Amino acid sequence: MQTPLWKRVLIWAICAMGLLYAMPNLFYTQVEQHNDAVAAIAQNDGVATPEEQAQVALWPNWLPSGLVNLGLDLRGGAHLLAEVQVADVYADRIDALWPEVRDALRTERATVGSVRREPSEPGTLKVRISSPDGMAKALEVVRGLAQPVTTLTGVGQSSLDVSAEGDTITVQLSEAERAATDSRTVQQSLEIIRRRIDEVGTREPTIQRQGEDRILIQVPGIGSAAELKSLIGTTARLTFNPVVGRTTNGNEAVDPRNALLPSLNEEGVFYVIEKAPVVSGEDLTDAQPAFDQNGRPAVNFRFNPTGARAFGDYTANNIGSPFAIVLDDEVISAPVIQDHIPGGSGIITGNFSVEESTELAVLLRAGALPAELVFLEERTIGPELGQDSIDAGRVAAIIAMVAVAAVMIASYGLFGVFATVALVINMALIFAVLSIIGGTLTLPGIAGIVLTIGMAVDANVLVFERIREELRIQKGPARAIEIGYERAMSAIVDANLTTLITACVLFFFGAGPVRGFAVVLAIGIVTSVFTALLVTRQIIELWFGWRRPKAITV
Amino acid sequence: MAFRLRVVPEKTNIDFFQFQWITFGGSILLMVAAFVVWGVMGLNYGIDFKGGTTIRTEASQPVDVAAYRAALEGLPLGDVLITEVFDPSFGADKHVAQIRLAAQDATQAVSPEIIVEVEEALLKVDPSITFPSVESVGPKVSSELVWSSILAVAATSIAVLLYIWMRFEWQMALGGVLALLHDVFITIGIFALFQIKFDLSIIAALLTILGYSINDTVVVFDRLRENLVKYKTMPLRDVMNLSVNETLSRTIMTSGTTLIAVGAMLVFGGDVIRGFTLAIFIGVLLGTYSSVYVAKNIVLFIGLDRSDKPKKDPKAGTDFANIDA
Numbered sequence: 001m002q003t004p005l006w007k008r009v010l011i012w013a014i015c016a017m018g019l020l021y022a023m024p025n026l027f028y029t030q031v032e033q034h035n036d037a038v039a040a041i042a043q044n045d046g047v048a049t050p051e052e053q054a055q056v057a058l059w060p061n062w063l064p065s066g067l068v069n070l071g072l073d074l075r076g077g078a079h080l081l082a083e084v085q086v087a088d089v090y091a092d093r094i095d096a097l098w099p100e101v102r103d104a105l106r107t108e109r110a111t112v113g114s115v116r117r118e119p120s121e122p123g124t125l126k127v128r129i130s131s132p133d134g135m136a137k138a139l140e141v142v143r144g145l146a147q148p149v150t151t152l153t154g155v156g157q158s159s160l161d162v163s164a165e166g167d168t169i170t171v172q173l174s175e176a177e178r179a180a181t182d183s184r185t186v187q188q189s190l191e192i193i194r195r196r197i198d199e200v201g202t203r204e205p206t207i208q209r210q211g212e213d214r215i216l217i218q219v220p221g222i223g224s225a226a227e228l229k230s231l232i233g234t235t236a237r238l239t240f241n242p243v244v245g246r247t248t249n250g251n252e253a254v255d256p257r258n259a260l261l262p263s264l265n266e267e268g269v270f271y272v273i274e275k276a277p278v279v280s281g282e283d284l285t286d287a288q289p290a291f292d293q294n295g296r297p298a299v300n301f302r303f304n305p306t307g308a309r310a311f312g313d314y315t316a317n318n319i320g321s322p323f324a325i326v327l328d329d330e331v332i333s334a335p336v337i338q339d340h341i342p343g344g345s346g347i348i349t350g351n352f353s354v355e356e357s358t359e360l361a362v363l364l365r366a367g368a369l370p371a372e373l374v375f376l377e378e379r380t381i382g383p384e385l386g387q388d389s390i391d392a393g394r395v396a397a398i399i400a401m402v403a404v405a406a407v408m409i410a411s412y413g414l415f416g417v418f419a420t421v422a423l424v425i426n427m428a429l430i431f432a433v434l435s436i437i438g439g440t441l442t443l444p445g446i447a448g449i450v451l452t453i454g455m456a457v458d459a460n461v462l463v464f465e466r467i468r469e470e471l472r473i474q475k476g477p478a479r480a481i482e483i484g485y486e487r488a489m490s491a492i493v494d495a496n497l498t499t500l501i502t503a504c505v506l507f508f509f510g511a512g513p514v515r516g517f518a519v520v521l522a523i524g525i526v527t528s529v530f531t532a533l534l535v536t537r538q539i540i541e542l543w544f545g546w547r548r549p550k551a552i553t554v
Numbered sequence: 555m556a557f558r559l560r561v562v563p564e565k566t567n568i569d570f571f572q573f574q575w576i577t578f579g580g581s582i583l584l585m586v587a588a589f590v591v592w593g594v595m596g597l598n599y600g601i602d603f604k605g606g607t608t609i610r611t612e613a614s615q616p617v618d619v620a621a622y623r624a625a626l627e628g629l630p631l632g633d634v635l636i637t638e639v640f641d642p643s644f645g646a647d648k649h650v651a652q653i654r655l656a657a658q659d660a661t662q663a664v665s666p667e668i669i670v671e672v673e674e675a676l677l678k679v680d681p682s683i684t685f686p687s688v689e690s691v692g693p694k695v696s697s698e699l700v701w702s703s704i705l706a707v708a709a710t711s712i713a714v715l716l717y718i719w720m721r722f723e724w725q726m727a728l729g730g731v732l733a734l735l736h737d738v739f740i741t742i743g744i745f746a747l748f749q750i751k752f753d754l755s756i757i758a759a760l761l762t763i764l765g766y767s768i769n770d771t772v773v774v775f776d777r778l779r780e781n782l783v784k785y786k787t788m789p790l791r792d793v794m795n796l797s798v799n800e801t802l803s804r805t806i807m808t809s810g811t812t813l814i815a816v817g818a819m820l821v822f823g824g825d826v827i828r829g830f831t832l833a834i835f836i837g838v839l840l841g842t843y844s845s846v847y848v849a850k851n852i853v854l855f856i857g858l859d860r861s862d863k864p865k866k867d868p869k870a871g872t873d874f875a876n877i878d879a
Contacts, residue, residue, distance in 0.1 A: 073826075081695060083661075225688070226666035376692040378663040385610070385686035385826070392643055392824030399822055400815035407811055410559035443827050444755055447819055451762070451834065454815030455769075458808040462773065465804045472564075491776040494721055495769040501713045502765030506758060509706035514758040521762070553558075 003541065011534050015425050021064050021432035031067055034059035066435040069204065070220070071442030071516050074390050076383030077220035078228040081376045084189045084213045086182040088371040090173055091122035093181065097145070097160075097171065098125055104141050105129065112138045118168060125171040132167040139164055142171060149176040186213055188370045193217060193232050214376070225378040230359075232373070238281030238364055240311065241273040243322040243334050264330045265351045271331045273324045278314045283307025287364035289357040290347065297357035298349040301364060308344020316340040327360070393446035400453045401427075408457055412464050415554050418539045419460040422531040426456050429527040430520065439523075442516030452524030458495070459532030462488040468554050477552040478544065485537055492533065496525050561810065562803040570798050570846060571791055571854070577847040585736055588743020595746050600753030603700050605657035605693030607664045609672065610639075610650065614682045617651045625675040631668070632656040641825040650825070663690035703757040710764050711735065718768075722775055723859075729852035730771045733844040737767045741836050755830040763837030766812070770805060770845035777801050778850070782860060790858060794850050802846075809842040 003011075024031040037055035041048045048056070059065060072079055098117055105115045105127070113130030120126040129138050139162055146160035159177040163170050173181065186209060194207045197219060206218040222228050244258050247270050254260050254272050263269040283303050290300040303311055314323070315337050324334045325348050333350045352360065405423065409416035430449060434441060467484030475483065503525065506518035570577075601608055611617075617638045626634050635654040644650065655672070658664050669688055676683050711731050719727035738760050745752050777797040785793055816838060820831045 083694075224666075225690075226669070229666065374661065375663050376661065376695045377690065378666075379689040380685075380687060381689075382684070382686035384612075384684075388643070389824050389826055392822060393819075395643075396819040396822040400818035403814045403818060404811045407559065407807075407814065410557075411561075411807065413558065444758060444830060447823065447827055447831055447834070450815050450819040450823070451812070454812035455766070455808070457811050458769070458804075461804050461807045461811075465801075465807070469800070491773045494776055495772045498714055498717055498768045498772055499765040501717060502710050502761050502768075505706055505710045505713060506761050509702055509709070514754060517758055517762075521765075 003538065008538060011538055014530070015429075015535060018425065018429040018432040021066065021435050022428040022430075024059070024063070024065055025068055025431050025435060027059065028067065030058040031065050035065055035067070038065075064435075066438070068431060068434045069438060069440040070386070070390075071440045071445065072218050072220055072379070072386075073381055073443045074386040074441065074446075075220045076381050076386040077218065078222045078225040079377065079379040079381075080217040080225055080228055080232075081210070081378075082193075082215045082217065082232075082373040083376055084186050084215065085372040085374060086185045086213050087123065089181055089185050090178065093173060094123055094125045094171065100145055101125065101127060101142055101171065104145060105138060108134070108137055108141055112141075120170075123172065127169045127171070128167055129169070130167070135164050135167070135169075138169060142169060146174075149174065149180055182213060185370050186215065189373070190215055192369050196232055215373075221383070224380045226380075229375065229378075233369070238284065239277035239326045240279045241275070241277045241324045241326055242314075242318070243324045244272040244274060246271055246334070261324070261326060261329055261331050263334075264327075264332050271324055271334055273326065273331070277326075278323065279303060279307045279311050281364060283310070284364055287361045289354070289361045292347060292349045296349060297352040297354045298347050299352075299357050299361045299364065300347050301345065303344040305344070308342075311344060311346075312340065312342045316342075389443050389446070393443065393450070397446070397450050397453065400450050404453055404457060408460070412460075412554055414543075415460075415464055415467075415540070418536050418543070419457055419464075419532070421539060422460065422536045423453065423456055425535055426524075426527050426531040427453070429531065430523050433523045433527065434520070439519050440516050441520070444514060444517035445520040448517045448520035448524060452521070452528060455499075456524065456528035456532065459488070459492045459529060460536055462491055463532070463536070464554050471552070471554065477549060480552075481540060481544070485533065489533075492529065496529050500525050560803075562806050566799045566802055568795070568799060568802075570795055571851070574847075574851055578851045581736055581844070581848050584740050584743075588740045588746075591743050592739075592746045595749070597742070597746050597752040598749040600751045601654070601689060601691045601696065602754040603696050603703075603752070605691055605696045607655040607658075607669070607688065607690040609653040609655070609669070609685060610687045611653065611676060611683050612686050613649050613651075613680050613684070614647045615649065615680050617649045618679070619651070621679045622651065622653065622676060625679045626653075626672060629668075629671055629675060631672070632658070639825050641828075642821065643824060657691075657693045659692065661692050661694040663692045699754060703754070706757065706761060707738065707764070710761055714764065714768050718772070718775070722779060725853045725856045725858055726775050726778075726849075728856065729849045730768055730775065732852050733771055733849035734764050734767050736844050736848050737763055737837055737840040740840055741833055744836055745833070750832065751829055753829070755827070756833050759830050759833035759837065762834055763841060766834075766838055767841030767844060770808070770841050771849045773804065774798055774801055774845050774850065782858070786860070790860070791854060794854060798846055798850065805842060805846065809838060812838050 033055045037048075037052040041052055041056070102115055102117075105112055111131070111134035113134065115130075116128045118126040118128050127142075129135070142162050143158070143160070146158040146162070149157045149159050157176040158174055161172045161174045190207060190209055193215060194205075197205050197207065197217070204220060206216065208216050210216045217228065217232070219228055222231075244254075247260075248268050250260070250262070250268075250270055252260055252270070252272070257275055258272050259275050260270050260272055263271060283306055285302050285304045285307075287299055287301040290298050292298040319337050319339065322334045322336045325332045332348060335349070348360070401423070405416075405420040408419045408423075412419065427449070430452065433439070463484050466488045467480050470480035470483050470487075471477070500522060503518050503522040507515055507522070611622075619636050619638060622636050623634065633654075633656040637652050637654075639650040639652055641650070653672070653676075655664065655668075658668060669690075673685055711734060714734065715727045715731045718730050741760060741763060742752075744750075745756065774797060777800055778794060781788075781793050781797050781800075785796070788796075813835065816831055816835045820828065820835055823831055
């Protein structure tokens, strides 16, 4: 009954590693402060404040400092599930297409006659031509504007669906183009949300795509879902538009080329602006919170060369007339152009607080979201509730551990003690694996750990019961132990593999906290088989080699 | 001989089929009852499945449900459900309530403005109230969650069915999976009967029950497989009894330690996760029962083909040595 030396060394090395890597979790706050300080110093190119140095000193550098991530339900924070309204983009694309279509058809005026856009639902473009005889040529021209779309299923599909009915041409985005656009829109939204959240610098946010058009956002430590939503902003679409007039009548009829927008700061005041912007937020390269000449909070901005040229030309030609700074369909301010602004930079003033100007700068810098977000799920969990859950889980785990150990020792005596040692190592291994893979511990995950405490001894129970049976039919102790382990093997493997199957299904179907439970369950199964089969056997072999008992009682 | 705690005597010889019309019939009856209760009373679905909002309040003064309700009356909220929450870990000055609002929109979660209004109205009743958690799910997501949950339970059952079929016999696979469904549906029935909140975490608990229960059943089947080879002429019924008797001590031991651990979580683990642990607790009890009284009865009814046993040496082709000393 001797395991090869390399195997013994390996088993004990794994246990030692497990204990070492699980250890930081016992000193969670210290290690966390240490890690945060190290990260902060790295960000400041190695310059450390005395406070940071003190925090670094809380935990020795040569020890592992990986920690189990705490899920949102334990740490507190906000969770949002947003759906990107991808169809919004179709309308924008089609509207942008109209001038192109118009110009292209005008060059063929001789055959198609005059061109007019007909009213249609968003996302489709209906164009009427005055000479229907030229329809074939008109279709050819419009189809010529389409581009091939490359998709996974095949190449060569056109980006536009163009059809004719009587004297009207209908243009829509093709199926393939819509799919490609959707994917791009979601990807872009994801990037922008990530940038906006990173700007604030919270700890370990989770921002991931879910399914076709959804984005999951989890930010630990933030006060509420509402706060997170305002941080992400809705669309934050910034434009600079010429002002046509100013009114206090909110129902005033305006020309279709113009729009009536409320003022952000002046109650009851509306501006009539031209819909076509001079410059839009896409041309912004930078925005910083600042103060104006009077010391009021403001935002400094700078355009890229294209934007700067357009802005410069416009200001040069319109000195003395007002222009509007429009954010999300509200006029932030409508200053009068005092002078030609050639450099492409300027300042936005309004009745901002310092926080508002900072937030606006962040929104502008991160760029506009390409489409609106609809929030399907919002969850806020306060940090106290999370702490309560951790405390309750810890108490429950300790009680479960002590009680299970007591039953095992009462039932199997010394062998029960061995099983308890294995159980403790098992717990350490679970935490070590979670720390190393950067897994997240959630409240159901804690329940999974407690469940593992109860189920982990199962493999030992199977082995011990088997050893008892073998002892009963008059086998020597060494032989009984050996056969006990070997005979129990198939039951243990089958039983644990089936549980592992359910853990996998849970992982793939579950979301958030449930997924955390599945991970803990799966790790627990692997580590408990390892500790119950290999570690207890090593302990028993050590004990057996030391005492050389003539008879054993299990 | 040293003292040993023995719940099960060293050698038992219980005929587990003796009262099978009571035990197995009882199981069938319970399952039917579970379906009836589920159908008639319905489940108390949480916001995960129905959409809506739950707000947890915590105050230093006792919860006055009537006053809370009166405060919210003026707001256009639709159905409002207020329940007080109790837990042994709460101190004397900690009073917790759960407020449930119906979904306000066809797809979206409840807007923060409404939440703010609710919070302000409640603070007028009791200024000491804090709001440790606010969770809102739009009906669009919740209806999808219902489907993915049903899929998850079905996928797990099929995966387990295939695995046992591969490792054992198809009769055992069928018996094992039917026993699983027995555990799951009776647990659902109990949740319907007592109108305990049924949310996504309960589905996770049900899947865990699937895993645990099959674990128990597999151990019995494993012994059955071994004994079928050992006692080739013994009637199937007797081999089954022998196998269950031989593994009884282990079955009780493992269920015992699991119930102790889950019981500790149930009592001390806090109210947030109580539904989840309760489902697992019930499931472990049922799983133990069904592996002794349900799974193998089904196998006995179908019958096992034992004629070609020598060819189907259970240990052949596996990685495990078959040592007979």
